[in-house]
Amino acid sequence: MEKQFNLIPNKTILKYLLIIQFLLLGGSLLLFQSYKNENPLKLRKKNHTIEIKRLTDIADIYFDTNKKDSAIYFFNKAKKLCDPKINTIDYVYALSCIAELQLEQGNYIACEANATEALPYLKYIKNPRYSWIIYNILGNNYANNYDNSNAILYLKKALALKSSAWRKYITLNNLAAIYMDEKKYKDAMDIFNILASQKNISKYDAINHNNYSFVINNLGFCHYKLGNSKKALNYFYEALKIRLKPETQEGLITTYKYLSIFFEKTNPHLSREYAKKAYVHALKIDNAIDKIETLGLLIKHSEGHELKQHTLSYLKLVDSITIARQTAKNQFTNIQYNSKKDKEENLKLKTQKAENKLQLERQKERIIIAYIIIVFILGLVGFQYFHFKGKGKKEKDEAVFKSELRISKKLNDELANDVYQTMAFAENRDLKLIENKEHLLNNLENIYLRTRNISKENSKITTDNNYVSALKEMIAEFKTPKINILLNGFDGVFWDKVEKNKKIILYRVLQELFLNMKKHSQATLVSITFKIKEKNIVVTYNDNGTGISKNDLILKNGLQNVENRIKTINGTVIFDLDYEKGFKLSFTLPL
Template identity: 50%
Template sequence: MIKKIFKSLQDKTFLKYSLSILIFLMLGCVIYLLKSPKPEPVIKRNYNKSEIRKVLNKADILYDSYELNRSYDYFNQAQLLCDTDIYYIEYVYALTCMAAIEQIQGDFVASEILLTKTLPYLKKIKKPRFAANVYEQFGANYYYTYDYKNSLLYYQKALHLKTSSFRKITVLNSISQIYLKQKKVKLAESILIPLSKIKTICKNNKHINDYEYARILDDVGLCYHQQGKPEAIDYYKKAMTIQLKLKDSYALLYTNLHIAEYFQLSNPQKAQPYAKKAYLLSNKLNDAHNQLQSLNLLTKTSQGKKLKEYSTQFIQLSDSIEKARKTAKNQFARIKYYSKKDKDENLQYKAEKVKNELQLERQKNRNILSYIILFFTTMFSLFLYCYLTIKGKKEKNDAVLKSELRISNQLSAELTHDVYETLTFAENIDLTNEDNKEKLLSNLDAIYARTRNISKENSAITTGKHYASALKEMISGFKTPELNILLNGFDSILWDDVERNKKIVLYRILQELFFNMKKHSQATLVSINFKINDKTMTIIYNDNGIGTKNSTPNLKNGLQNVENRIKTINGNIIFDNNPEKGFRLSFTFPL
């Protein structure tokens, strides 16, 4: 019964109706809550501008000191104190700063929600820099979530505002980054090259001027890097020289990353010191995102023990980042909750008259709504998970078939080349000569052998009721007068109960093992045991060949494909090699 329900999830109509029902029930719950008794109106206390400014100053100091959690708390307190009809500038400023912190923490949805709250008040503010801040933050949120179309839209809105030339230059630089991500390199270049010629970007602050100029040079390097131009490294190094003078750790971090990426493929050893420097800087700055990126580059430019070490650090850091982000989200949620609670206590100094019955009724309604939403959200999540799981399996099957077809096409192309060379050879030599005739026959024999191997290795696999006989036929094809093959437990398997994808993988694994045995093993006896235990199939392969020279099997001899295939069906493989007894391996996978 459950299987039928899960299969029905593949029908998009079913999923559409399930979503519609969920939305309808949630709307009903909200309407029910709205019908509940409302509290008596309360009198608001008006805070003056100096009180609000005092809280904002504390928040700014903490923000500049990178104490983001405490800073967020004070910004939140400030926006709660604001009467938006009077202090809308302070309200917008506090919200944009909170949105910036959410963006730094990687919660782009929460950042966008906060920025959306500022939109009704932007028209009241005469200074365009407030609107520019909001639009630029919108643009950054969309940029980090790969929505480059909307990101470009908001940066262009910011560009058209009547702001300073410095701000326009920074916005143009951000737009060039979007073009680079969209692979519109020439458009990015048309912006960056003129900007790189402007050495006085900010007249009032040399530090900011040099910082922005170095950033532009670094971005020109990125632009040339994407085009494969060697001038890229020159721009990167010019930018780094300025950044070292400024002692700007963040800017140096990104430039080191860019140089490491530049040398990653052409000279991994040269790339590694820059990747290490980026990793040390990201640790110093506690920048988890760039720690990951640095470790990723180190794994790509390292070998042996260092590769294993960096890979382990990458996995551990990924897990800890995910945990930290969840913790940060919960912490910000608590800040908002307790700040709102404090505000309610300050504003509602006449709330003592509110009846206990009203509070109990409201709490009861909240609980009912929470339980109902939680129940239906859980149910919908379960259905959506099943739908995506089934869809993923289908895509995996398609990927396996496409991979087989691609291999076949590649080998066929190589075969065509061999045939062409053989025909050319036959046309240009004297076939009456015995040596030439022998060489021609040898070439034809090689082409025939490759044709037969291509046909066997890449032919379509029947996965229906004739699968068992097809598998036996493939195995028996390797049998020769010098080689005996024994199958144990084959006929006890209910092959109709095995999934189609797993049949294909099993067929290809056994085919790979036999090809490997025939090429390297010199075996005279092969035995294969099939077992099923607790919905898990186990296959044990043995031969009495020469095995491998080392205790660890040489996966390059065709066995790497075996390991890769078994992983696609969540299976495990165990190599048990003993040179005196031949070669043995076993693999298992869930049915």
């Protein structure tokens, strides 16, 4: 909407004036702090080691009994008490356990945040065990997010460590599992065959049996995918035999799932029974991701009421895990912010309390000076406020008028004739005939869709936590069976750090480009790439449409709007007129 951009220059001027004034205000307040250079007080840091270990022991008990939320709660309490430079091992251990639990819950965003928070402190720990744990968690987390390149990177880092044989065994199994996801079954089998020959890598039989069951289960699936059904079934049954024992049931769900897939075509009844067993075990261990996957298998083999019941359960689980991930993400952000804020505020309060007596005499003169400066600044702010308010109101009214005029023109150009034709059709045709009725309904639906599109193009844009979803939804609306849209680097941008007006401009610019593409370019493939470069967001748009010449570039209002919008935030626009295979444009938004 034009009114959102015409006010930007005035707001920018006001913003810079306010910054200058608050700098003056800050300078006056700094006069109160100069006395701190004399007689500084040394504060002793309290040793929380005993309490940290007590909280960690409680968290470990909840961890071992699969009470994930309670375990995360106590690990977070222990982490807050840790000084990373003193309690480095306890700090990294708490972060690794929290990340592992969040990985099991499917909360991949929080898992990555906690695991990466531990990375800078690994170099201070001699025991490679903790580095292996963090690298392995990150590898599995990226694999679950379909980011196989990063997953392989961290798993190879784990392999490079001087760790025990069974840790290398687990890492190789996870690496081979990624090759399976990439459909590189022969590469995966090469690793699994080596691992299958090494059954006794640990001094504990339960660990050996558990690790071996993972390997042969995956090896069976590779054989199944490569067409060797007999070997695949033998490996599945061997893995099942091990995993039915109480001490080695960790991967039982996966074995049931593979058996269900194996018998899907040859024995549907048996396939359904294994899917049921997988779902029952998923309910037993209360793992949301496993429940969703096993319900997906059950839905394939269900009919009637049972199909409806499984489908409703599946949708409910998907909704709940989506909400849980977002809630956990928000809670994680709040915990980080509040923890840091509490520490800083407590330190300031302690320092101020110890030095208040030294301040009193020196504050008297400084308070008088500060009051004079504050009164001056407030008066200046008041003057500027009323001045820009009046000027802004006038410009806002003009912007609203232009916007209404533009919308009115668009409605007249795009819908008036269709509405008239539809009314004439309804008056002159017999609507009792099915073909006439269907023709009328199709016309009405077309008018409705075009009206809705015009409404969306001029509606308010959300700039809060829902901005990313709104932007993706807008882009997705232009995707059709004939138009494919690729987004690269979108999730690498920290959208919460982008200013609101820049979010709005980015949204409108992309909307303008897509509208221009849809009307003029006849493109079938569109690519948008986001990069962070020198405190700028660099966005590159290109499509394989008909392209555009220099003369056409000047004439198109849509592209002129794009350039005008970017310039309002001191951004730059580059039109690549030498792009031979379509249309290409790059623009930057300062962060």
